[in-house]
Amino acid sequence: MLRRAGRDRAGRFLVEGAQAVREAVRFGHVHELFVTEVAAARHPELLHAADDAGARIVPVTERAAESLSETVTPQGLVAVCDLLDVPLGEALARGPGRMSRLVAVCAGIGDPGNAGTVIRVADAAGADAVVLAGDSVDPHNGKAVRASTGSVFHLPLARVRDTAAALDACRAAGLVLLVADGHGELDLHDPAAAAVLGGPVAWVFGGEAHGVPDLAMERADHRVRVPIHGHAESLNLATAAAVCLYASVGARAR
Secondary structure (H helix, E strand, O other): OOOHHHHHHHOEEEEEOHHHHHHHHHOOOEEEEEEOHHHHHHOHHHHHHHHHOOOEEEEOOHHHHHHHOOOOOOOOEEEEEEOOOOOHHHHHEOOOOOEOOEEEEEEOOOOHHHHHHHHHHHHHOOOOEEEEEOOOOOOOOHHHHHHOOOHHHOOOEEEEOOHHHHHHHHHHOOOEEEEEOOOOOEEOOOHHHHHHHOOOEEEEEEEOOOEOOHHHHHHOOEEEEOOOOOOOOOOOHHHHHHHHHHHHHHHHHO
């Protein structure tokens, strides 16, 4: 379950660290919890919560915990959880009569730390879902889960190999497709942009190295320019995602 093929085959993935495990327990996703003696003494409330939630508590040695961990300094807590992703249509339909209004689309984001951080930002901004399209990394990757600080458990995640299909589904759900582009025709801070930003939108983000795929650029309803007022060459992915998602939240509030 440390590799994507194994996770997909088993239908489960590993979650390590107190914060991520706590959120997994809180949202009812834990089947088993492997815990060292030191970790059990450090987090008794977490073990009680896991036990109350019906998870099987399995004491393990420090060496066994290290074999399950991907970190340099394991915390001695590793949970086995069901995979979290849901069908795209389910992710975009937020209950009877209520469609999504704010969605983050990761289009070809290959770095798990970046993907996890975008999920965390989307969660913080109150997004309805995150769609991982094309060659984006598996959100169940250990580094992605840790970078999300538990946010993978808080909102629907959908994995779609076909980027075009993902974008078409967002548009069919009534979402306007927005892409952050340094040369975009719509200025993020232009008062006239508020009507677009505050409506139902899907923000499309690409990887650090190659940016948003050409296909997404071509299909976007608007390419939105995030102004750079100083001498910085650009914003990193996580910062750009935060700026864009919160711009939509702010426009909606106004």
